[in-house]
Every structure is written in C-alpha cells, then in structure tokens.
Amino acid sequence: MFYSRRINKDTQKVEVWECEWSNKGTGMAKKEYICKVGEEEDIDFSHDDYSAADAVCWAPGRTIGNIAVSSEEAFGMFEGTSGDDAILPCQIIPAGKFRNGAKRWYCKTHQIHWGVKADYAAASESGEVNCSNHLIKMSYVINPLEIEFKDFEEIGIWCSLPPALSSESIEKRAPKIHVHKRFGNKANKAVDSDFDAIVCSYNAEMSLFANPEITKIQITPPAAFEFVRSIEEGRNMSCVTCKKCGYPHLDLGDFAVSPHKKHFCGNCGNDSIWSSEPIVSTPLKPLHDQFSNSNTYTFPDRTLCLDDYAGLKFELWASTPAVLWTANRPQEKGIHVHVYKDGRRIVDDTFGTVISQGKELQRETMWENMVQNTLY
Structure with a gap:
C-alpha cells in the first residue's frame, strides 16, 4: 500500500489516495486507487508511511531521495532484479508555497517541484498528478548488497571506472x-567484485548525520x-543537512563541479539550505572521514616496464581514492596495472x-583518460 495523488476534475483540488499495484513485476503493473484519504489541504499524515528500503534507484546526474530513500510506490514497475530503463511513478509531497503564495508540491522521485499552471493543466487531462520529469528512465537494483561495519572486517569501497589505457579497445561504460x-587478517578477500549499487548500514552511535534515524547510506554510481x-x-x-527534513544533502551533476553555498534538498524540495562556505555537499564525506586511514596515502616505490610484456594484454588505471577504507594502513596512490597471459592475470598491483x-x-x-571513458 502507498499514497498517490490525483486531481479531482470537478473541484480541481489535489486528493490523496491509498493505492496498490496489480500485476506487480510484470512490466505492465497497474496502479489501483483503493481508498480516498482526503484532500491534500485538509489532512496531516507522515509521508514516510508505506516506505521500504529494498531498492536503490538513480538516473544520470541524480540519486533518488538524496541518496537514502526508496518507495514502495516504485516496486510495481520493476521487471527484474536490476535494470536501466525503469520509468518510475512520481512521489509527490507538499513543499510549502511558491513566491506568489500558491501551494507547491515536490516530486521526490524525479526531484522537481509541481504546482504551476502547466502542471494543473496536464493533471486535469489525465487525472494523475505527475511531474514534468516523470518519463525519465531510471537505473535500479532490487535487494542490493548491504555492507555492515564490524570490528573484525576490512572493507574497501571504490568507484569502479573504465581503464585509462589498454592493449585492446576500451568500451566506455x-x-x-x-x-x-576481508575477515580478520585473512589474505584472501571474501568479496572482490563490482556492483551496480550498494547499501552501507552503520550503528547510529556513529552520529554521521543530524537525523539519528538515518542508519543506511545508498552508494550509487553518480x-x-x-x-x-x-x-x-x-x-x-x-x-x-536540510533543516526541514533532517536529510543530508547530495550535490550531483553541475552542482558537484562548482562549490556553492545555497543548496536544494533532494528529499523534501526545500530550496533554502545554506552552508557556511562554498562546498560540494555529499553524505559520503562523513562516511569517508569516519575512518581515519581513508585520508592517508602512500606512494609505492615499485616500478613496472610494460615493454617487458610486449604482445600481452594489459589494462591500466589511476588508483583512485576509496570512498571508504577501514584497513589499518594507508591507501596506495599510483597506477594500477593488470597484465594477462593465456587468460591468466600475471600482474595485478x-x-x-x-x-x-x-x-x-x-x-x-x-x-x-578514465573520466573521458566514463559514461555519465
């Protein structure tokens, strides 16, 4: 069960309904309006009801719900466990008023305000309250890998990017x-893989964010x-942090390129969040800084001459800083090299x-080169 909104064609008022999906997971799910809760302006309820944390969704340049939210309303649209072509329903919530005093709403899914004359006109024709971005295709992962931080585990999380240089053609991705x-001091890794997206869960005592109810962070590619x-x-x-909803703010796209003071909350639509100095805001920063060795680096004194491996397949990357690094040693900063012979990796350092x-x-x-080879 989830909340959805639609326009009453007779009164032109926004109504809140309890809904559920029929034909879930088929790609042809249909939203069924079960029970009218009331008119938006007359009721008061929590918009966190009927929520779940079993899916991570994102689009190029954005992460749904400011990195930490997912909605039961979206689950009827997923056909598989992951994909990049989901068109997700809007999750419209009240968001104060426009400067002219008119009521304003906000779509948490597509991160845009709703309530101008064009929005009302579109809703009057269809009966559905949809934002102007509602046809954007989203990537998603159902039941993503969840990482918990434990004293006996060594965890490293990186942003995996295409090679900078290769003996073969590099496919942009x-x-x-x-x-x-790793568990304890074991040499072999229990996990050593790429994932579309993951969830990090942590103890609330870490106090990473102002909102103590946030104990999970979704790490998406953007x-x-x-x-x-x-x-x-x-x-x-x-x-x-947004002073209205308590959620940490995430800057992406153009906003992540130029540090700035005024920020826009992707969770509730509050557009008056100010930092004391120009910054790029990301919830990954306090998570990263929680572990002191995430900020320490060493430059290896090892040397490799690729010319000694003439004719063999190779791939090179700039070793990038970890998003999170719990090991009790500094990260290495240099050039990471893979060399293959007869299908076996003979160099990996x-x-x-x-x-x-x-x-x-x-x-x-x-x-x-890695940035140029990245689709984003």
Whole structure:
C-alpha cells in the first residue's frame, strides 16, 4: 500500500489516495486507487508511511531521495532484479508555497517541484498528478548488497571506472561500485567484485548525520563518481543537512563541479539550505572521514616496464581514492596495472612508476583518460 495523488476534475483540488499495484513485476503493473484519504489541504499524515528500503534507484546526474530513500510506490514497475530503463511513478509531497503564495508540491522521485499552471493543466487531462520529469528512465537494483561495519572486517569501497589505457579497445561504460571485504587478517578477500549499487548500514552511535534515524547510506554510481572526482580535482567537500527534513544533502551533476553555498534538498524540495562556505555537499564525506586511514596515502616505490610484456594484454588505471577504507594502513596512490597471459592475470598491483614505449606514464593523465571513458 502507498499514497498517490490525483486531481479531482470537478473541484480541481489535489486528493490523496491509498493505492496498490496489480500485476506487480510484470512490466505492465497497474496502479489501483483503493481508498480516498482526503484532500491534500485538509489532512496531516507522515509521508514516510508505506516506505521500504529494498531498492536503490538513480538516473544520470541524480540519486533518488538524496541518496537514502526508496518507495514502495516504485516496486510495481520493476521487471527484474536490476535494470536501466525503469520509468518510475512520481512521489509527490507538499513543499510549502511558491513566491506568489500558491501551494507547491515536490516530486521526490524525479526531484522537481509541481504546482504551476502547466502542471494543473496536464493533471486535469489525465487525472494523475505527475511531474514534468516523470518519463525519465531510471537505473535500479532490487535487494542490493548491504555492507555492515564490524570490528573484525576490512572493507574497501571504490568507484569502479573504465581503464585509462589498454592493449585492446576500451568500451566506455557507466561507473560501478567496487567492494573489497576481508575477515580478520585473512589474505584472501571474501568479496572482490563490482556492483551496480550498494547499501552501507552503520550503528547510529556513529552520529554521521543530524537525523539519528538515518542508519543506511545508498552508494550509487553518480554519488561515488562525483565524490572521487571532487577528491581528485581538489574541490572543497562537506555535508550540509536540510533543516526541514533532517536529510543530508547530495550535490550531483553541475552542482558537484562548482562549490556553492545555497543548496536544494533532494528529499523534501526545500530550496533554502545554506552552508557556511562554498562546498560540494555529499553524505559520503562523513562516511569517508569516519575512518581515519581513508585520508592517508602512500606512494609505492615499485616500478613496472610494460615493454617487458610486449604482445600481452594489459589494462591500466589511476588508483583512485576509496570512498571508504577501514584497513589499518594507508591507501596506495599510483597506477594500477593488470597484465594477462593465456587468460591468466600475471600482474595485478599498483606502481609508483610505469614505463610504456620508453616513456613514463603520468597518473594525472591516466585519471583524465578514465573520466573521458566514463559514461555519465
């Protein structure tokens, strides 16, 4: 069961209804209006009701619900466990008033306000209250990998990007989330894989955010990519919290390129959030800083000459800063190299110096190549 809104064609008022999906998971799910709750302006209820945390959704340049929210209203639209073509229903909530005094709503799914004359006109024709972005295709993961932080585990989380240089043609792709996980002092990793998106859950005693009810953070490709890019390119990062709903704010797209003071809450639509100085705001920053070694680096003194492996397949990356690193040792900063022979990886390490065709490769150039090879 979930809430949805529609326009009463006779009164032109926004009504709130309890709804449920029929034919869920078939790709042809139909929203059924079960019971009218009342008119928006006459009722008071929590918009967190009927919510769940079993799906992570995102679109290029945005992460639904400001990195930490999902909605039961969306689940009827998913055909599989993951995908990149879901058209999700709007989740419209009240969001104060426009400057002219007219009531304003906000779509948490597509992160845009609703309530101008064009919105009412469109709703009057269909009966549905949909925002102007409602046809944007979303990526999603159902029941994503959930990472918990425990004292006996070593966890590393990175933004996985395409190679900077390869002996073969490089196929451009979207970022992914790479996870390393070890138990105790064991040499072998229990997890060493790329994921479309993950969820990190933590103890509320960490006090990462002003809202104590937030104990999970969704790490999506857009959020991870912008976080790593801000570190690499030296942008001032912090995390500002919305004073109205208590959610941490996430800057993505153009807002993640230029630090700024005024921010827009992706969770409730509040457009008057101010930071004390120009920043790029991301909830990944306090999570990253919780573990001291996330901010310490060492430059390996190892050297590799690719010319010694002539004719073999290879791939190179700039080793990027981890989104999260719990190991009791610094991260290595250099160029990471894979070399393959007969289908087997014979080199898998990070080097301070890499020589190719007689010239030393520059890590900064490798990073720029990775960004150019990334679909975002």
